[in-house]
Amino acid sequence: xxxxxxxxxxxxxxxxxxxxxxxxxxxxxxxxxxxxxxxxxxxxxxxxxxxxxxxxxxxxxxxxxxxxxxxxxxxxxxxxxxxxxxxxxxxxxxxxxxxxxxxxxxxxxxxxxxxxxxxxxxxxxxxxxxxxxxxxxxxxxxxxxxxxxxxxxxxxxxxxxxxxxxxxxxxxxxxxxxxxxxxxxxxxxxxxxxxxxxxxxxxxxxxxxxxxxxxxxxxxxxxxxxxxxxxxxxxxxxxxxxxxxxxxxxxxxxxxxxxxxxxxxxxxxxxxxxxxxxxxxxxxxxxxxxxxxxxxxxxxxxxxxxxxxxxxxxxxxxxxxxxxxxxxxxxxxxx
Amino acid sequence: xxxxxxxxxxxxxxxxxxxxxxxxxxxxxxxxxxxxxxxxxxxxxxxxxxxxxxxxxxxxxxxxxxxxxxxxxxxxxxxxxxxxxxxxxxxxxxxxxxxxxxxxxxxxxxxxxxxxxxxxxxxxxxxxxxxxxxxxxxxxxxxxxxxxxxxxxxxxxxxxxxxxxxxxxxxxxxxxxxxxxxxxxxxxxxxxxxxxxxxxxxxxxxxxxxxxxxxxxxxxxxxxxxxxxxxxxxxxxxxxxxxxxxxxxxxxxxxxxxxxxxxxxxxxxxxxxxxxxxxxxxxxxxxxxxxxxxxxxxxxxxxxxxxxxxxxxxxxxxxxxxxxxxxxxxxxxxx
Numbered sequence: 256x257x258x259x260x261x262x263x264x265x266x267x268x269x270x271x272x273x274x275x276x277x278x279x280x281x282x283x284x285x286x287x288x289x290x291x292x293x294x295x296x297x298x299x300x301x302x303x304x305x306x307x308x309x310x311x312x313x314x315x316x317x318x319x320x321x322x323x324x325x326x327x328x329x330x331x332x333x334x335x336x337x338x339x340x341x342x343x344x345x346x347x348x349x350x351x352x353x354x355x356x357x358x359x360x361x362x363x364x365x366x367x368x369x370x371x372x373x374x375x376x377x378x379x380x381x382x383x384x385x386x387x388x389x390x391x392x393x394x395x396x397x398x399x400x401x402x403x404x405x406x407x408x409x410x411x412x413x414x415x416x417x418x419x420x421x422x423x424x425x426x427x428x429x430x431x432x433x434x435x436x437x438x439x440x441x442x443x444x445x446x447x448x449x450x451x452x453x454x455x456x457x458x459x460x461x462x463x464x465x466x467x468x469x470x471x472x473x474x475x476x477x478x479x480x481x482x483x484x485x486x487x488x489x490x491x492x493x494x495x496x497x498x499x500x501x502x503x504x505x506x507x508x509x510x511x512x513x514x515x516x517x518x519x520x521x522x523x524x525x526x527x528x529x530x531x532x533x534x535x536x537x538x539x540x541x542x543x544x545x546x547x548x549x550x551x552x553x554x555x556x557x558x559x560x561x562x563x564x565x566x567x568x569x570x571x572x573x574x575x576x577x578x579x580x581x582x583x584x585x586x587x588x589x590x
Numbered sequence: 591x592x593x594x595x596x597x598x599x600x601x602x603x604x605x606x607x608x609x610x611x612x613x614x615x616x617x618x619x620x621x622x623x624x625x626x627x628x629x630x631x632x633x634x635x636x637x638x639x640x641x642x643x644x645x646x647x648x649x650x651x652x653x654x655x656x657x658x659x660x661x662x663x664x665x666x667x668x669x670x671x672x673x674x675x676x677x678x679x680x681x682x683x684x685x686x687x688x689x690x691x692x693x694x695x696x697x698x699x700x701x702x703x704x705x706x707x708x709x710x711x712x713x714x715x716x717x718x719x720x721x722x723x724x725x726x727x728x729x730x731x732x733x734x735x736x737x738x739x740x741x742x743x744x745x746x747x748x749x750x751x752x753x754x755x756x757x758x759x760x761x762x763x764x765x766x767x768x769x770x771x772x773x774x775x776x777x778x779x780x781x782x783x784x785x786x787x788x789x790x791x792x793x794x795x796x797x798x799x800x801x802x803x804x805x806x807x808x809x810x811x812x813x814x815x816x817x818x819x820x821x822x823x824x825x826x827x828x829x830x831x832x833x834x835x836x837x838x839x840x841x842x843x844x845x846x847x848x849x850x851x852x853x854x855x856x857x858x859x860x861x862x863x864x865x866x867x868x869x870x871x872x873x874x875x876x877x878x879x880x881x882x883x884x885x886x887x888x889x890x891x892x893x894x895x896x897x898x899x900x901x902x903x904x905x906x907x908x909x910x911x912x913x914x915x916x917x918x919x920x921x922x923x924x925x
Contacts, residue, residue, distance in 0.1 A: 386831070387831050387834060387835065400769065400776065400777035400778075401777045401778050432820065434732065434735065434815075434816055434819040441735060441816070442735035442736045442814070442816040443735075445816075464823050465819070465820040465821075465822075465823035465824035465827060466823035466824065466826050466827040466830075468824060468827055469824075469827040469828050469830070469831035470827065470830075470831060479777070480769075481769055481776070481777040481817075482817070485767065485769070485800040485817060485820060485821065486820065486824060488799050488800035488801035489801065489803060489804070489821060489824050489825065489828075490828055491801050492800060492801040492803055492804040492805065493804050493824075493825055493828045493829070493832075494828070494832070495801075495804070495805075496721070496804035496805060497828075497829070497832055499722060500860060500863055501860055504856040504859045504860040504863075505853055505856045505857075505860075507856065510852055511852065511853055511855075511856045513849075514848075514849045514850070514851070514853040515849070515853060515856075516849070517845050517846065517848060517849025517852070518840055518846055518849040518853070521839045521840045521846045521849070521850075522839070522840075524839045524842075525835060525836055525839040525840075528835055
């Protein structure tokens with residue numbers, strides 16, 4: 256198996272991506288291709304220990320930044336680390352691509368270079384979110400702001416396949432984010448989505464209210480990309496505010512500081528449960544090829560875990576499985 | 591000033607509403623009318639100390655339950671505690687109404703009985719949310735699932751007036767919930783809303799990402815009622831999951847339990863910052879009269895604070911102020 260990693264992507268570039276790749280090679284024994292500036296990559300690689308035949312560098316003269324306009328960047332920067340990596344997957348020279356770079360460009364690249372699986376109208380991002388029970392899959396995490404009923408149906412299907420393979424849940428519980436649990440609740444979009452999803456060939460369990468998302472009530476949480484973006488970012492914001500206020504309150508005097516010291520490992524355990532670096536990245540499901548978007552602020556561990564995640568999804572043939580299931584569904588007959 | 595309280599509303603009925611009313615009368619010296627079952631109310635009232643001339647009971651033979659269909663309930667249950675209370679405001683016999691009852695019915699009642707302020711297309715719920723800085727106003731908290739640009743414009747205006755009067759902010763920062771801060775980001779609905787809001791006569795400060803809501807970046811957070819519902823319920827869910835997991839981690843062994851004991855007052859202070867009972871209820875802004883929806887699970891303190899909030903909003907003539915501002919805006923020329 257060969258996984259290509261966009262070495263220039265993410266807030267920290269090769270410093271972090273190369274370390275993540277080396278750790279993954281050492282731990283999982285897979286082959287990795289790094290695309291990007293050869294000098295910058297070699298500077299990092301030369302000081303690491305790893306089996307030399309396991310990592311290959313493909314030099315690229317360009318780089319897509321976070322400021323670049325997505326579609327224009329993909330079309331113009333043909334020799335960028337991201338475009339070159341995507342082409343390797345398209346040409347069958349790599350089994351999966353991982354990038355922590357410009358999200359919009361990566362999704363545009365997925366659509367323009369890899370293309371959609373036949374029968375899929377809208378590929379979607381499927382990040383994991385931490386819950387009381389472990390993790391749930393959110394789909395769409397932000398690729399499609401406005402959705403038709405058919406899109407929700409596809410999101411549920413892709414999320415269900417992904418949860419089966421990645422979380423090893425036999426029959427994932429798929430729910431639609433809505434403002435009430437009863438059928439008939441919602442805005443125009445979710446009401447229409449419910450009508451289509453209720454006959455889905457996967458385990459559709461109706462609506463889920465946002466209040467029940469963190470408890471882990473649903474394994475797969477289906478929503479449009481606007482709502483998905485709000486959910487992801489709000490969870491992040493609430494967690495950050497919570498930790499800040501908690502720290503403020505718990506260090507107000509000496510007794511509290513002493514108490515907080517005794518709880519240090521407890522707080523660490525608590526924080527770990529909300530640590531996104533544990534879970535890798537978010538696959539862009541529905542394109543012809545395995546594409547994983549890693550968080551822009553990924554550290555070495557997050558990159559390594561995204562590679563582990565790619566390995567699992569390649570081994571379990573997630574893209575093939577989605578292709579098979581969408582064929583069975585014949586979703587293109589639904590608007 | 592006379593405030594009417596639907597004594598039958600909420601999960602606990604007269605047991606809680608009557609106590610809240612008595613506390614408010616004793617603390618703020620205002621007059622209260624309680625609508626509902628006379629026997630049930632008197633049973634509670636008879637055992638309390640308060641100036642007898644300050645609380646009046648109007649007996650009602652009916653009650654609207656949470657299972658009732660909103661519009662049908664308002665139309666059919668003419669002698670329910672909620673409908674009678676709304677009519678008192680309409681007839682000028684009370685200055686404000688508070689109910690912790692069926693939200694849908696209360697909003698329907700607000701529209702059908704009180705009616706909309708001329709120029710307002712869609713009244714909206716404006717709950718407060720706790721932030722790092724204090725509190726922000728969210729509007730719409732769930733009354734309108736699908737919104738036109740004009741509605742967002744009105745929400746911003748009403749939220750701005752409310753924040754000035756209630757939070758005493760001179761120039762409230764009004765932001766639109768969106769998936770990126772740049773103009774041009776969003777779904778069809780928020781893109782169109784931005785176009786209209788950017789010329790608003792209040793302090794519109796562009797988009798706010800959900801991540802920045804808990805930090806208190808915006809004083810007034812504008813969104814459609816679907817998104818508002820997701821935000822409110824998700825914050826509630828994340829807070830509850832957070833506290834549960836924290837407790838789990840911090841009581842795992844004896845040392846941690848001891849540490850947690852030392853932090854007891856710290857945790858209490860922390861929890862207080864997220865305590866909705868401190869802030870009263872959510873006004874339904876844009877109707878002709880002051881209507882406050884209290885949380886269904888309100889305790890005595892929440893009821894008392896909703897009464898305090900009603901008192902402030904009546905004194906500061908919020909309804910009149912919204913009427914004046916919407917007239918100046920001439921919003922009915924915008925689609």
